[in-house]
Amino acid sequence: MSTVVESQFEPRALVAPSPGRVMLRRFLRNRVAIAGAVVIILAVVFSFAGPLLWHTDQTHTDLTAANLAPSARHPLGTDAVGFDELGRLMVGGRTSLLIGLSAGILATVIGTVWGSVAGYAGGWVEAVMMRIVDAGIAIPALFILLVIAAIAQPNTAGLVLILGLVSWLVPSRLMRAETLSLKHSDYIQTLRAIGGSHARAIVHHIVPNSVSTIVVAVTFQIADSILLVAYVSYLGLGVKSPDTDWGGMLSQGLSQAYNGRWWLIVPAGLVIILVVCAFNAIGDGLRDSFEVGGRR
Amino acid sequence: MTREPASTHRPVLDVRGVSVTFATESGSVHGVGPVDLSIDPGEVLALVGESGSGKSTVAFASAGLLPGNASVSGSIVLDGTQVVGATERELRPLRGSTAGFVFQEPATALNPLMRVGDQIAEAIRNHADASPAASRARAIELMQRVGIPDPARRSRAFPFELSGGQRQRVVIAMAIANRPALLIADEPTTALDVTVQAEILELIRALARDSGAGVLIVTHNMGVVADVADRVAVMHDGRVVETGTVEEVLLRPADPYTRGLLAAVPRLRTEPGARRPARSAASTPVIELAGIDVRYGRGAAAVRALSGFSVTVSAGETVGLVGESGSGKSTAARVALGLLRPTAGTVRLFGTDATRLRGRARTALRSDIGVVLQDPVSSLDSRLTVEQCIAEPMRVHRGRVADPRRRVRELLDAVRLPQTVLSRSPLELSGGQRQRVSLARALSLGPRLLVADEPTSALDVSVQQSVLDIIAETQSRLGYALLFVSHDLAVVQQICDRVVVMRHGRVEEFGTVDETLVSPRSAYAQALLRAVPVPDPIAQRERRRAAAEQADAAR
Numbered sequence: 001m002s003t004v005v006e007s008q009f010e011p012r013a014l015v016a017p018s019p020g021r022v023m024l025r026r027f028l029r030n031r032v033a034i035a036g037a038v039v040i041i042l043a044v045v046f047s048f049a050g051p052l053l054w055h056t057d058q059t060h061t062d063l064t065a066a067n068l069a070p071s072a073r074h075p076l077g078t079d080a081v082g083f084d085e086l087g088r089l090m091v092g093g094r095t096s097l098l099i100g101l102s103a104g105i106l107a108t109v110i111g112t113v114w115g116s117v118a119g120y121a122g123g124w125v126e127a128v129m130m131r132i133v134d135a136g137i138a139i140p141a142l143f144i145l146l147v148i149a150a151i152a153q154p155n156t157a158g159l160v161l162i163l164g165l166v167s168w169l170v171p172s173r174l175m176r177a178e179t180l181s182l183k184h185s186d187y188i189q190t191l192r193a194i195g196g197s198h199a200r201a202i203v204h205h206i207v208p209n210s211v212s213t214i215v216v217a218v219t220f221q222i223a224d225s226i227l228l229v230a231y232v233s234y235l236g237l238g239v240k241s242p243d244t245d246w247g248g249m250l251s252q253g254l255s256q257a258y259n260g261r262w263w264l265i266v267p268a269g270l271v272i273i274l275v276v277c278a279f280n281a282i283g284d285g286l287r288d289s290f291e292v293g294g295r296r
Numbered sequence: 297m298t299r300e301p302a303s304t305h306r307p308v309l310d311v312r313g314v315s316v317t318f319a320t321e322s323g324s325v326h327g328v329g330p331v332d333l334s335i336d337p338g339e340v341l342a343l344v345g346e347s348g349s350g351k352s353t354v355a356f357a358s359a360g361l362l363p364g365n366a367s368v369s370g371s372i373v374l375d376g377t378q379v380v381g382a383t384e385r386e387l388r389p390l391r392g393s394t395a396g397f398v399f400q401e402p403a404t405a406l407n408p409l410m411r412v413g414d415q416i417a418e419a420i421r422n423h424a425d426a427s428p429a430a431s432r433a434r435a436i437e438l439m440q441r442v443g444i445p446d447p448a449r450r451s452r453a454f455p456f457e458l459s460g461g462q463r464q465r466v467v468i469a470m471a472i473a474n475r476p477a478l479l480i481a482d483e484p485t486t487a488l489d490v491t492v493q494a495e496i497l498e499l500i501r502a503l504a505r506d507s508g509a510g511v512l513i514v515t516h517n518m519g520v521v522a523d524v525a526d527r528v529a530v531m532h533d534g535r536v537v538e539t540g541t542v543e544e545v546l547l548r549p550a551d552p553y554t555r556g557l558l559a560a561v562p563r564l565r566t567e568p569g570a571r572r573p574a575r576s577a578a579s580t581p582v583i584e585l586a587g588i589d590v591r592y593g594r595g596a597a598a599v600r601a602l603s604g605f606s607v608t609v610s611a612g613e614t615v616g617l618v619g620e621s622g623s624g625k626s627t628a629a630r631v632a633l634g635l636l637r638p639t640a641g642t643v644r645l646f647g648t649d650a651t652r653l654r655g656r657a658r659t660a661l662r663s664d665i666g667v668v669l670q671d672p673v674s675s676l677d678s679r680l681t682v683e684q685c686i687a688e689p690m691r692v693h694r695g696r697v698a699d700p701r702r703r704v705r706e707l708l709d710a711v712r713l714p715q716t717v718l719s720r721s722p723l724e725l726s727g728g729q730r731q732r733v734s735l736a737r738a739l740s741l742g743p744r745l746l747v748a749d750e751p752t753s754a755l756d757v758s759v760q761q762s763v764l765d766i767i768a769e770t771q772s773r774l775g776y777a778l779l780f781v782s783h784d785l786a787v788v789q790q791i792c793d794r795v796v797v798m799r800h801g802r803v804e805e806f807g808t809v810d811e812t813l814v815s816p817r818s819a820y821a822q823a824l825l826r827a828v829p830v831p832d833p834i835a836q837r838e839r840r841r842a843a844a845e846q847a848d849a850a851r
Contacts, residue, residue, distance in 0.1 A: 022321070186669040187677045190737075193633035193747070195662030196692045208679045 026289035033285020039278035043271065047093030056087030059242050067256070070263050077263040079249075080256065083242075085263055088249060089271065095245035097275070099160055099229045104222030106164030108171045112214055115175025116202050120183050130176065133169050141166040142231060149237030156239060159232070163225050171217040178210040212290035219283035223276045230272050246272050306376070307334040308477040308510035309358055314370035314380070316353055316362065328353045328534040330370060335478065335510035340501065342521040342542070343514045345531035346557070346756040347727075354531070355480050355514045359395045360387040375477040393423040396471030396509075398481040402463035402488075406455040412466045413439070413451025419470040438469040443499055460621075461492035465499065472503060479503065482514045489620035489783070490827040494843070497524045497829070516756065518561045519829030522546055522836040530554045542833045560758040561831050562786035568810040579610045580647070582745050582777035583632055588641035590627055590801075601627045602638070602801045607779075611744065614771065614778040616788040618813075619798035620824070628798070629749045629781045633667060634658075646744060663693040666738030666776070670750035672730035676722035682733055683718040689740045696741055707736040711766050728759030732766065739770055746771070749781045764791055785828055789813050797821045 027033055062082030070077045076085035118129035144166050148154075154162060179202075182188065188201050207214075230247025232238050238248045246268045253264030315329030328350035335341045345351045356362050358372055360379045372379040375394045379387065391397075399405050407415060416435035420426055426434065432451070439447035442465040455463055464484065471479055481500065485493035501524055504511045513524060521528055521542065528545040530538040530553070538551040549555045590602040602624045609615045617625040630636040631643060634650060643650045645661055653661060669675050676685050683704055690700040697703045708715060711732040722730055731751060738746055748767070752760040768791060771778055782788050788795060788809070795812040797805040797820070805811075805818040816822050826843045830836050 025321075186671050186675040189633075189635055190667045190669060190675065190734075191688065191692070193635055193662065193667045194665055194689050194692060194741075195659035196688075197659070200692065205677050205679075209677065211679075 023289040027285050030285040030288060032281045033288075036278035036281030036285065039274055040282070043093060043275050043278075044097060047090050047097055050090040050093075051087065054087060054090070056084040058083055058087055058091050067259075067261060069261075076267055077261070079252065079264055085267065088244060089246070089267055091243070092245045092249050092268070093271065095156065095239055095243060096226055096229055096247070096272075099156060099163065099245070100222050100226035100275075102160040103163035103167070103225035103228070104218055106160060107167040107221045107225070108214060108218045110164060110168035111171025111173075111217070112175050112207060112210070114168065115172035115177075116179045116206050116210070118172070119176035119179030120198065120202055120206065122183075126176070130173075133172055136166075136169045141228065145228065145232050146235065146237070149232055149235075153237070153240065156243075159229065159239065163228050167221060167224060167228065171214075171221060174213050174217055175210060178213045179206050182206050182209055212286075216283050216287045216290065219279050219286060223279035223283070226272065226276055226279070307336050307373075308375050309333065309335040309512065310371070310373040311354070311358065312371040312373075314354070314357060314368060314372055316350075316357055316366055316368050318363075319365040319367070326534065327366070328357075331531075331534075331536050333529055333536065333539070335512055337477070337510055338504055338508045340504050340511040340513060340524055340526045342525035342528045343512060343531060344516065344518065344521055344528060346516060346758065349531040350534040351514045351531045352482055353534075355482055355512055358478075358480060358512065359391055359397070361391070389423065392419060392471075392476075393474040394476055395478045395480055396474070396476035398464070398467050398471050398479065398484045400483040400486050402460055402467050403455070405467045406463060408455050411452050411454060412458065412463075416451075416466065416469050416473055419473040423474045434473070435469070438473055439466070441472075442466070442469045443495070444469075459492075460488055461495060464488060464492075464496055468496075468499065468503070472507065472509070475507065476509055479509050479511045480514075481511065483516070484513065485520060486515070486517070490785075490829075491620065491823060493520070494523075494827040494829070500524055517829070518546065518558065518757075518831035519836070522831050522833040523829040523840070525833075530557070546831055546833055557758060558831065560761045562757070562761070562784070562790055564786045564825070564828050564830055565789050565814060568814050579612065581608045581610050581644070582646060583779070584608045584642075584644040585628065585632060586642050586644070588628070588631055588643070589639045590624075590631065590636060591639045600801050602631070605641070605798075605801065605803060607796055607803075607806075609745070609777040609779050611777050612771070612775045613794065614780055614792045616792035616795040616809075617779065617781045617798060618783065618785060618788050618795060618824075619804075620783065622800070623798040624801035625781045625783075625798050626749055627801070629747055629779065632779055633665065633747055634662065659693070663689070663696060663741055664744040666741070666743035666746040668731065668734045668738050668746070668748040668751040670754055672727040672734070672754055675734045676730055678721055678723045680722070681718065682720050682722060682725070685722060685733055686736045686740055689737060693741060703740060704736075707740055710739065710770055711736045712762070726759075727755050728763060731755060731759075731763050735763070735766060735770075739774070742774060743776050745777045745779070747779045747781075750783070751780075752787065753782065753784060760787070767791065785813055785825065797824070 065078050065082040066080055068074055068078040074084050074086070076089065078084055079088065114129065114133070118126045145162065148162050152158070183206065188205055191201055191205070229238065229245055230250065233245050233247030234251040238245055249268040250265060250272070253261070253268060256264050311331055311333040313330045313332060316327040318325045318327050331354055333341065333354070343351045343354060353362065357368055358374060358379065360382060362368065368380050370380060374390055377390060377394070379390070406412065413432060413435045416438055417428065417431040420431040420434055436447045436451050439451055444450050444462055444465050450458070458466065484500070485496050488496060497520060500511060500513070503509065515521060525542045528540060528542050529536050530545060530551065532553045538545055538549065538554045545554060546558065549558055586606050588602050588605040589600070592599045592601060605624065605628055607615060607617070607628070617628055619625045627636065631638050634643070637651070646664060648661060650661060686704045686707055687700050690697045690703065704718070705715060708718070713729060713732055713736070717725065717729065722733065725733065752763050755763065764787065767778070780788065780792055792809055794808055796803055797812055797816070797818070799820050805816055805821045812821060813825065816825065826839065826846065830839065
């Protein structure tokens with residue numbers, strides 16, 4: 001009897017496309033997000049593969065070639081110590097992208113761990129952890145950066161660490177909210193009832209199910225970190241010369257602004273704006289496509 | 297009881313050859329149709345079917361309330377007005393005036409920040425040119441009409457101050473405020489307890505009889521159909537497979553689908569005769585809850601979710617926890633599962649005091665428990681594959697099962713799922729299939745205790761039966777103790793040996809199925825049984841009369 005009923009009533013195990021494919025299709029349809037992805041790819045290729053094609057000396061100053069206007073030999077001119085500006089943009093992009101990417105990921109990782117543990121634990125543990133976050137958010141990140149940079153001149157790794165440590169607060173809040181809604185789901189309750197550990201609940205269920213929140217947070221964090229690197233360097237506290245980054249280039253160029261040497265400011269400023277906007281566009285696109293995936 | 301064809305008046309709703317298609321991301325999907333229906337004044341038509349049959353789509357289409365991606369063809373005439381192809385401007389006077397609506401969830405149908413009297417008055421003024429004072433007076437009159445006691449005072453109440461049943465009465469008052477020709481009720485009693493459901497159905501019947509409005513009631517519950525409907529239309533896969541009077545359809549169904557559907561509905565047994573012999577009480581208890589108190593909050597504001605609750609379940613035995621919402625039955629299950637620490641009392645699991653255990657000892661003790669919860673959607677982590685879902689307990693308790701991969705395949709056979717689902721995501725499965733995956737997971741370590749909290753109440757009846765069969769079969773094979781929480785008395789009668797009837801966190805009655813759910817001693821259990829509608833219109837009419845007599849006698 002029951003088999004007859006089943007074949008009659010339950011024939012449709014919906015052959016829906018997998019959520020992953022729906023999301024990808026959604027994302028690919030979002031033109032702004034695609035444009036963002038293209039910009040990022042171009043920026044990475046430009047910064048990392050560019051020096052292989054466009055050979056320039058970025059270690060020895062050449063004062064005879066200082067402050068040259070754009071020409072065939074130097075398409076974007078040279079700066080005050082004679083570095084080729086186009087080559088400099090490539091070197092600076094390497095630092096900016098590397099630091100931005102690493103710091104953005106680091107911040108999101110810290111935020112994910114902090115937020116999921118706080119949300120899952122609940123009670124006074126959560127209260128203490130989240131008040132720490134509130135306190136951190138009350139202090140402007142830039143202020144902390146300035147203080148730290150005034151004490152020590154950090155190298156690249158140091159800068160990543162510092163940026164990561166000041167910008168995990170927002171992702172931790174997002175992650176806590178996500179955890180609160182997940183921890184009462186029946187599969188977590190079931191896991192607890194059969195003796196599964198808290199760690200298993202967080203690592204195997206809560207974090208994987210928050211992947212949409214996390215991925216979106218990462219893209220916004222990377223954009224923020226690239227901007228923060230630019231701020232810090234603009235204030236003269238970034239990586240040491242002859243290394244540079246886009247913010248540092250902007251800072252040095254600005255002292256030449258009134259001499260009409262626009263090529264020292266405009267290209268560096270433009271790439272910062274472009275890359276930050278591109279990461280934000282990707283973040284928006286991912287969020288939209290995840291939302292569709294979640295609503296099914 | 298055959299109705300004369302109404303030649304003198306036209307039907308209030310006439311649906312002819314209606315099809316609905318939905319435009320989606322992956323192309324257009326045929327939703328419903330072609331469907332033909334008609335409702336005469338004063339008639340109650342029940343539109344029944346399982347989830348996905350299109351019954352709600354038809355109800356919404358009747359008032360042009362479908363979402364923007366739906367396109368409707370055919371003809372829908374609502375009290376003389378063509379709905380298909382009508383503009384928003386033409387439809388607006390129809391909604392709430394020619395047709396009134398009652399939805400499933402009274403809690404979300406009302407504005408929580410507005411006094412209920414004002415909400416009813418607003419519904420009046422939306423369509424009629426009435427003064428605020430006059431509409432407020434009419435609102436109180438309407439509240440009287442739908443049976444809310446002390447309406448003048450209650451009209452000043454906010455929705456949260458009313459019970460679920462009273463809220464649904466307010467929603468009904470709003471729906472009939474402008475004397476609609478048609479009342480559309482989409483699962484109006486599904487969110488309510490059975491005793492409240494009986495009252496609401498009585499009200500809907502009386503409204504149709506007295507006001508001459510037609511009623512379109514959408515439901516999946518055959519008992520509700522038998523209780524309230526004059527005529528029935530059965531929907532399956534977007535089409536109406538059978539239409540007729542309630543006696544014809546429920547007692548002499550012609551269509552094979554209808555017959556299968558009715559056969560799957562669990563029937564409430566009114567004669568003693570336990571399905572299986574009561575087990576010897578000598579066997580060792582698997583779980584003992586004794587004197588359990590659960591309190592939320594402190595002092596005078598404390599809420600007692602459980603007080604002095606005790607239950608024992610022995611190996612191979614099935615104990616049912618029944619009661620209405622708020623009775624504490626799910627709280628009791630959560631205490632048994634160790635998810636909730638009781639304020640007082642002891643929980644003994646497999647002979648060990650489980651309330652004090654921590655860490656590894658707790659983990660080891662819990663490996664002998666299986667869990668199946670109500671919601672098929674949130675019971676499984678949709679990021680995992682079905683195989684990973686089922687294997688999870690074996691990962692938590694590593695080493696308990698020698699060959700987890702083979703065990704998963706055996707479990708699939710036990711719950712009658714094909715091997716092909718192993719690599720699927722739970723999202724791709726139907727509700728019944730997901731509950732079977734949950735059951736396979738619960739059985740993976742060969743549990744000595746299975747706790748099932750409303751495991752089938754989110755499922756369609758036909759699927760429910762197959763899940764219950766699997767539970768019964770695996771229990772007889774594995775001999776686990778089963779604690780079964782449900783609000784559905786017919787299901788509990790069918791699968792339980794002993795039953796605990798709960799009310800307000802206390803045990804109201806306790807005993808074998810025959811003692812508690814056939815001839816109960818307590819007035820509460822009796823009232824609960826009387827309120828369950830049976831899917832037989834003649835028997836249901838008889839039960840209703842008997843219940844009314846009981847109520848009169850009590851008065």
